[in-house]
Amino acid sequence: MKLTGAQALIRSLETCGTEVVFGLPGGAILPVYDPIIDSSLRHILVRHEQGAGHAAEGYAHATGRPGVAMVTSGPGATNIVTALCDAYMDSVPMVCITGQVPLAAIGTDAFQEADTTGITTSVTKHNWLVTSAQDIPRIVAEAFHVATTGRPGPVLVDIPKDISNAEMEWYWPEESDFDLPGYRPNLRPHPRMIAQAAKLIVEAERPVIYAGGGILKARASEALMEFATRSKIPVVTTLMARGAFPDEHPLCLGMPGMHGNYTAVTAIQKCDLLIALGSRFDDRVTGKVSAFAPNAKVIHVDVDPAELGKVRVAEVPIVADCRLAIEELTRAVADQAIKADREDFWATTPRHNWAEQIARWQHLYPMVYEPSEPGLPAKPQAVIETLRAMTPDDTILVAGVGQHQMWASQYWKFRHPYTWVNSGGLGTMGFAVPAALGAKVGRPDRMVWAIDGDGCFQMTAQEIVTATMEQIPIKIAILNNAYLGMVRQWQEMFYEERYSEVYLSPDLPDYVKWTEAMGGVGLRVESGDDIENTIDKANSINDRPVVVDFRIDAKEKVFPMVPAGQSNDDIVVGPAIEAHFEAVSKKGNR
Amino acid sequence: MSQKHHVLSVLVENKAGVLARVSALFSRRGFNIYSLVAAPTDDPRLSRLTIVVDVESAPLEQITKQLFKLINVVKISELSPDQAIERELALMTVQADGTSRSQVMELVAIFEGKIVDVGSDQVTIMMAGEPAKLDGFEQLMRSYGIVDLQRSGRVALPRLEVGRPRLRSVTGQVAN
Ligand SMILES: Cc1ncc(C[n+]2csc(CCOP(=O)(O)OP(=O)(O)O)c2C)c(N)n1
Ligand SMILES: [Mg+2]
Numbered sequence: 001m002k003l004t005g006a007q008a009l010i011r012s013l014e015t016c017g018t019e020v021v022f023g024l025p026g027g028a029i030l031p032v033y034d035p036i037i038d039s040s041l042r043h044i045l046v047r048h049e050q051g052a053g054h055a056a057e058g059y060a061h062a063t064g065r066p067g068v069a070m071v072t073s074g075p076g077a078t079n080i081v082t083a084l085c086d087a088y089m090d091s092v093p094m095v096c097i098t099g100q101v102p103l104a105a106i107g108t109d110a111f112q113e114a115d116t117t118g119i120t121t122s123v124t125k126h127n128w129l130v131t132s133a134q135d136i137p138r139i140v141a142e143a144f145h146v147a148t149t150g151r152p153g154p155v156l157v158d159i160p161k162d163i164s165n166a167e168m169e170w171y172w173p174e175e176s177d178f179d180l181p182g183y184r185p186n187l188r189p190h191p192r193m194i195a196q197a198a199k200l201i202v203e204a205e206r207p208v209i210y211a212g213g214g215i216l217k218a219r220a221s222e223a224l225m226e227f228a229t230r231s232k233i234p235v236v237t238t239l240m241a242r243g244a245f246p247d248e249h250p251l252c253l254g255m256p257g258m259h260g261n262y263t264a265v266t267a268i269q270k271c272d273l274l275i276a277l278g279s280r281f282d283d284r285v286t287g288k289v290s291a292f293a294p295n296a297k298v299i300h301v302d303v304d305p306a307e308l309g310k311v312r313v314a315e316v317p318i319v320a321d322c323r324l325a326i327e328e329l330t331r332a333v334a335d336q337a338i339k340a341d342r343e344d345f346w347a348t349t350p351r352h353n354w355a356e357q358i359a360r361w362q363h364l365y366p367m368v369y370e371p372s373e374p375g376l377p378a379k380p381q382a383v384i385e386t387l388r389a390m391t392p393d394d395t396i397l398v399a400g401v402g403q404h405q406m407w408a409s410q411y412w413k414f415r416h417p418y419t420w421v422n423s424g425g426l427g428t429m430g431f432a433v434p435a436a437l438g439a440k441v442g443r444p445d446r447m448v449w450a451i452d453g454d455g456c457f458q459m460t461a462q463e464i465v466t467a468t469m470e471q472i473p474i475k476i477a478i479l480n481n482a483y484l485g486m487v488r489q490w491q492e493m494f495y496e497e498r499y500s501e502v503y504l505s506p507d508l509p510d511y512v513k514w515t516e517a518m519g520g521v522g523l524r525v526e527s528g529d530d531i532e533n534t535i536d537k538a539n540s541i542n543d544r545p546v547v548v549d550f551r552i553d554a555k556e557k558v559f560p561m562v563p564a565g566q567s568n569d570d571i572v573v574g575p576a577i578e579a580h581f582e583a584v585s586k587k588g589n590r
Numbered sequence: 591m592s593q594k595h596h597v598l599s600v601l602v603e604n605k606a607g608v609l610a611r612v613s614a615l616f617s618r619r620g621f622n623i624y625s626l627v628a629a630p631t632d633d634p635r636l637s638r639l640t641i642v643v644d645v646e647s648a649p650l651e652q653i654t655k656q657l658f659k660l661i662n663v664v665k666i667s668e669l670s671p672d673q674a675i676e677r678e679l680a681l682m683t684v685q686a687d688g689t690s691r692s693q694v695m696e697l698v699a700i701f702e703g704k705i706v707d708v709g710s711d712q713v714t715i716m717m718a719g720e721p722a723k724l725d726g727f728e729q730l731m732r733s734y735g736i737v738d739l740q741r742s743g744r745v746a747l748p749r750l751e752v753g754r755p756r757l758r759s760v761t762g763q764v765a766n
Contacts, residue, residue, distance in 0.1 A: 121610070129607070181603060182661055305658070306655035
């Protein structure tokens, strides 16, 4: 059967299981847009290509399936680079199709020509420039394969316009037809490494599981639950792993790192065995590396061999898919315990003391904040707690980047995997609105709320127009502190309150009017007293996007905090937690 | 160059842009390339890059692991200096007028080089050999006046006596 390259591309996307494409057309990709009309694909026309990229990411985060974005050459391609980089940092499976000028025009500085594969080499797992229409099915199949296997990531396929127009004979490749001689991700853990790890686990007195985003990528949440509960080891979940282990589980210690809670941070510092599962010792987690978990032996599981030993040398490095490794570990720990005649290894005195120590930290240093005064702007933490209480368990929470993101991660109680969508590695302001849109498209059955900052919102708000047009009822809570709040916090704490270029404005733009101009419903909450009513109203709207402008206390800071570059031992818990500590320790003394 | 260098023999797919990916990776990850030679192999689908890296610039293991993540990289053999036959080619144009010409020719003969071009007061010398030998020769020629120098960068293969090259595993497991 003869097809054009463009038809073959669309059919290849369909064959790979694509249901939704986020994109925006232009000259070089024009031929590809024509067969979309006759295809099964739902195309969502974004208002900026960065939005297409983040929407594809949101879709992938929420569904586990690769997000697909399609843009034109030159400015279309460069506009999506930020989203590709974001997906690369957070290992998000994503396939990006870009138009390119005709083959013969490449290198001539043709209209809207950019060296797309060159520009995106360092922000994609791999990319391809198609030079023959006949290659399209194979390359698209390879692209999906590379994006979704091993350590997932974004890939890009650049298609010159004449290749889209050229004829080819349709076929569909088998995996054995792939031309990827250098790509063989290793998924199976080495049995000897597993046995060594199991021995350390059985012998450990103060173990902690350091669960990262790899748990979610490997769909290993259930395996983690089994492993943690059987061996009774507490779990911290990094910013990328929130939801991978339920927050209200007795073994869950919550988020570690720069803005992690005291117990999660301190348990890692004091542990004697750190079991890193799909986590990468990011500097936002470790603080000063040389002072991180100084007494711990490390078991490190990652599907990407380059992560092992990159930051911290592990006593037991295991290259493997997280789910397979955890399942093997669970088995091996049981075997090891029997062999060592220590079937109750988790019930020893040191382990008991460790659990008590952790409970004591939790009691002394819980996540608390000062409530707002009546009639005054709400506390951001209260907005998040109220929202959590008023939404279904499996609500998908999306965040922008800044203080609001940290509060969202700290104060939301995650109960299910794949209910948290955020930009961790790159920290991309403007992520939330398009990512929420993508998540809702992928999971239309779920309620999707985004917690966004007033600064972030202004970067990609135009995608609310997309949401209205496509009837994607996302809900956005702007925590409006009238500041680039996270930067303001650093200037307050580390630059002697010299505020430089961080003031925005509470009223400009008028978020309610702006939302209404984009076809959504705009609501405003002026004081802490009206949070519930407004959330109620927002929850009842199901046919269009809603934006709630929550006026919050601009002086509120994110605590705890480990100042950048310092040891996690130097964690600053902030005034509210300190006051709580004073109060309970006094009571304890009486 | 100190003894802290290592030679990576990297088999890559013979496709457009592969060299750019490799060099982009080195610069992005902050690794230093001392020399890099790219050439076809006996298999038309593959090329071999012989990369000399300064191991002080980054742990060698990180370099090989990051390299291996490139989809187009098929195989990496790490050759430490004592396990490798390393050779390099140099072309060198040297001042050699009436008085010095015979001395230069003598030295070329001692070092088993070859005069490949002769001008009225200069000669061009070709010399192949171990990099250290070329270093020594270059040093000697300096006093006569080096007009032009082009070195090829190293190529390397594993030494036969010690058996097959020790392939440092890039999967974290032990490969033999
Ligand atoms: C694209 C981009 N530019 C700049 C930054 C640096 N930055 C990090 S947080 C932040 C402030 C975000 O302000 P806002 O969205 O209002 O959130 P808040 O911290 O006030 O909650 C900035 C400017 C960034 N992360 N991303
Ligand atoms: Mg703000």
